[in-house]
Every structure is written in C-alpha cells, then in structure tokens.
Amino acid sequence: MSFIEVKQISKTFRVAKKKSGLRESIKSFFKREYVEIKAVDDISFSIDKGEIVGYIGPNGAGKSTTIKMLSGILTPDAGTCKINGMVPWKERVRYVKNIGVVFGQRSQLWWDIPAEDTFDLLKDIYEIPEEKYQTTKKDLIERLNLHDIINIPVRQLSLGQRMRCEIAASLIHNPEILFLDEPTIGLDAVSKQVVREFIKKLNQEKHTTIILTSHDMADITTLAKRIILIGKGKVLYDGSLKKLQNKYETEKYVSIKTRDLLSIRNKGIKDIRKNKEGYDLVIDTRLITISELLNVISKKITIEDIEIDHEGIDNIIVKLYEDYKI
DSSP states (O other), X not given: OOSEEEEEEEXXXXXXXXXXXXXXXXXXXXXXXXXXXXXXXXXXXXXXXXXEEXXXXXXXXXXXXXXXXXXXXXXXXXXXXXXXXXXXXXXXXXXXXXXXXXXXXXXXXXTTSBHHHHHHHHHHHHTOOHHHHHHHHHHXXXXXXXXXXXXXXXXXXXXXXXXXXXXXXXXXXXOSEEEEESTTTTOOHHHHHHHHHHHHHHHHHHOOEEEEEOSOHHHHHHHOSEEEEEETTEEEEEEEHHHHHHHHOOEEEEEEEOSSOOOOOOTTEEEEEEOXXXXXXXXXXXXXXXXXXXXXXXXXSOOOEEEEEXXXXXXXXXXXXXXTTO
C-alpha cells in the first residue's frame, strides 16, 4: 500500500442562494433557498513516501477542500483515505503529530509575539523532547536564515520573513508529510527562491512527502515531477510533468540575429516580428521542426546567432484546461 491512499472521496457543501434586489433579499430572509455544490467528486489517487506532488487546478476546483480532508480538518461525505496507516479525520490527535500544514493566506503564528515564542508553544503542544526541539529549531533557523527575525513580533515582519517563520513552525515537530497551500503567494522573487530551495533540500535530505498546491507554476516546475490536475471536483490528469509538456508543448519561440531582411511564408510559422537585431518567430512544432525551419531560413539569410525558448508551463496548463472545458 502507498504512503497516501485516497479512494473515491467526495465532499458536498450546502450553500444559501443569494439573489440581487431588495425584494428578493427580504424574501430570502423569511425563506431561504439552498443549492448543493460538489466541491470534491469521487477522487482517487495514491502517493509514495518521499514524493513531491503538485496538486493544481483553477479556483473553485476543489484543491483546498481536498487538502483540508487529507489534513483531517474536514470529513468527507463518502470514500476512504489512509495516510501512513491512519485515517486523518478519525485519528486526528495521533495523525497531526506526523503532518505539517502551511496555508499561504492563513497564519499559525501568534501575531503580537516573536516567532520563537510560537515555536516554544508548539514544542509543548507536540510534546517534543527538549534536546530534540533545540536541535530541530537550530537547524531550521540556519536553513531558513531566521537569526535576525526570530525575536521580532510577527506583525512587524515582511510577508517573506513571515512565510519563512510559518514554514519553520510547520516543521518544528519533524513531520513526515507537509501540505503546502500557496506557500509563495505574494512573495518577491528572492523570497520565493529561498522557500523553493529549502523545500527541495528538505525533501532530498529527509524524504518528507510533500503535496503542493499553487497558482504559481514556477513552484510546480521547480519542485514537482508529478502533477495531479483537478477540475470541477474531479481528477482530470495524474502523471508526470514531462509527459504533459511533451503532449501540449506545441509552440517554440525562435530569436534570430541577422543583418539581412527576411521574407518568409510557411504554414508552421505562426508569427514573425522584426526586432533591433533580427527577428522573433513563433512556430508550431506540429507543422515544422526547428531543423526544418533553420534549413529554410539559412537559404535566405545569414544567421549570426539563434536562441530557442520553449512554451511556458502556464500556457500548457491553459491548453489542458481547454481540453477538459474548465
């Protein structure tokens, strides 16, 4: 059996219907109408110990609901789930000692006290032996560069500094599983890089199993080799990121440096634009390969230099959404 085994879990929410207008608002005050929304619909997947999996999908797809069920916060209406031999919502007290959770838009740190004080409180909550706690805390401070900020009240920290402290708080008890829900949301480029590098090293050195949800596809491509795409509450794709790129990466961007004028028409060239040093082309690799393109162009002009870029992962994910009409 896999480390994480999810079988046919579903979750439906009953939500009050809201209608516009004063008359409708008064009517709904006396008699409310409800609609059922299936946030998660018969989802199944398994994850091995030490894997990093990107769990992605558009807003409202059911990502956060799934994470809340896997972390034991919500109970599904149907289906089963076992993580490290435990059912999260049935064995919550024992289970939470083995997981860490980081929600990018929610904080587990006490706002008016330094992060280190929160760490001390978590030590007591998780009943961590003193020696083990001090070793882990020292290691996290070093790795996440918290020396200068750990004794400053959390409310005075920048978003990037706070997020590093959030991650440290979620790992103070050395969990085997880490749930990351938008861990880099709102961070600057430098802070994002620090967080990503830390997560990667954590996985490599401690084999921590990580489930990552993020709208920043750079998080996914940097950290995860496998993705699970969810849409309208269902799993639409579960497989390697590389396989997805091979299937949907149909465009390449070619920059050619030349002093010559280029006039060319080919069904595989989707766009061509003049720049200061030559031309920028967008080609459809289903219709023309890079070698075929260069063979055609080299007969017309002298190529001084060439750069080739792949299609961005964001565009690939959009194409996948379009295929599934989400």
